[in-house]
Amino acid sequence: MLEVRNLSMRFGGLLAVDQVSLDVNEHEIVSIIGPNGAGKTTVFNCISGFYSPTGGTIRFQGEEVQGKPDYKISRLGMVRTFQHVRLFNKMTVVENLLVAQHRHLNTNLFSGLLKTPNYRQREQKALDRAAYWLDRVGLLELANREAGNLAYGQQRRLEIARCMVTEPTMLMLDEPAAGLNPAETRDLNHLIVGLKEDYNVSVLLIEHDMSLVMEISDRINVINQGRPLASGTPEEVRQNDDVIKAYLGEA
Numbered sequence: 039m040l041e042v043r044n045l046s047m048r049f050g051g052l053l054a055v056d057q058v059s060l061d062v063n064e065h066e067i068v069s070i071i072g073p074n075g076a077g078k079t080t081v082f083n084c085i086s087g088f089y090s091p092t093g094g095t096i097r098f099q100g101e102e103v104q105g106k107p108d109y110k111i112s113r114l115g116m117v118r119t120f121q122h123v124r125l126f127n128k129m130t131v132v133e134n135l136l137v138a139q140h141r142h143l144n145t146n147l148f149s150g151l152l153k154t155p156n157y158r159q160r161e162q163k164a165l166d167r168a169a170y171w172l173d174r175v176g177l178l179e180l181a182n183r184e185a186g187n188l189a190y191g192q193q194r195r196l197e198i199a200r201c202m203v204t205e206p207t208m209l210m211l212d213e214p215a216a217g218l219n220p221a222e223t224r225d226l227n228h229l230i231v232g233l234k235e236d237y238n239v240s241v242l243l244i245e246h247d248m249s250l251v252m253e254i255s256d257r258i259n260v261i262n263q264g265r266p267l268a269s270g271t272p273e274e275v276r277q278n279d280d281v282i283k284a285y286l287g288e289a
């Protein structure tokens with residue numbers, strides 16, 4: 039469903055991403071790993087429309103999307119989280135999920151002002167979806183808390199719920215386990231696998247926590263200094279000499 043070919047991104051004199059190709063098929067969890075500064079987040083930013091890549095093509099469900107703005111890409115069904123949590127801290131937990139749906143649906147201003155029956159119906163559906171996802175990620179009891187007051191692990195789950203209320207077909211997670219304790223990381227593992235199994239979303243994941251990556255990934259792409267280093271199943275990548283060298287070099 040996602041097909042990235044020869045993706046490149048140059049920032050002035052720095053070639054941060056150099057000819058990276060990767061695929062995500064339906065019903066797959068695919069990870070991107072690599073040492074710090076390898077270019078993982080830049081790849082994400084190009085795919086999700088935050089950057090316009092300087093080279094290569096990105097096809098999502100057959101359509102070329104490179105250079106399209108992020109809101110258009112998310113409406114095609116590809117949504118992401120960020121390395122650093124980006125919630126509306128002063129809004130409540132449930133409001134965060136309602137705003138996400140409004141932005142996604144491009145709600146017509148006039149139908150909103152006039153509160154047409156159709157608008158009310160959509161509002162109710164948005165609320166139902168928000169409640170459903172809060173329950174699914176274990177935050178329903180905290181629906182009316184300010185998002186900024188949640189514990190860090192809860193904020194991470196809320197971010198995932200915020201993606202899921204828009205009913206994506208592909209979820210992109212940028213270091214979702216960063217800052218989580220081992221128990222929270224285990225819960226996250228179950229949550230991500232559950233999203234794939236129960237809602238048929240494909241997942242593209244950047245993650246430094248190797249045990250999580252190895253456990254849940256169907257395939258892994260390794261990049262190093264912007265360039266593709268290896269790809270394959272967790273077992274293949276684990277045994278790849280270049281990968282071992284790159285990681286030992288970093289340590």
Ligand SMILES: Nc1ncnc2c1ncn2[C@@H]1O[C@H](COP(=O)(O)OP(=O)(O)OP(=O)(O)O)[C@@H](O)[C@H]1O
Pocket residue numbers: 049052054072073074075076077078079080081
């Ligand atoms: N907007 C930007 N302008 C200039 N350089 C950038 C920009 N974004 C990233 N870079 C550079 O591109 C390179 C790759 O960065 P990137 O954040 O993609 O790496 P990463 O693999 O995600 O790293 P980490 O694991 O530390 O998050 C780095 O050298 C970084 O400094």
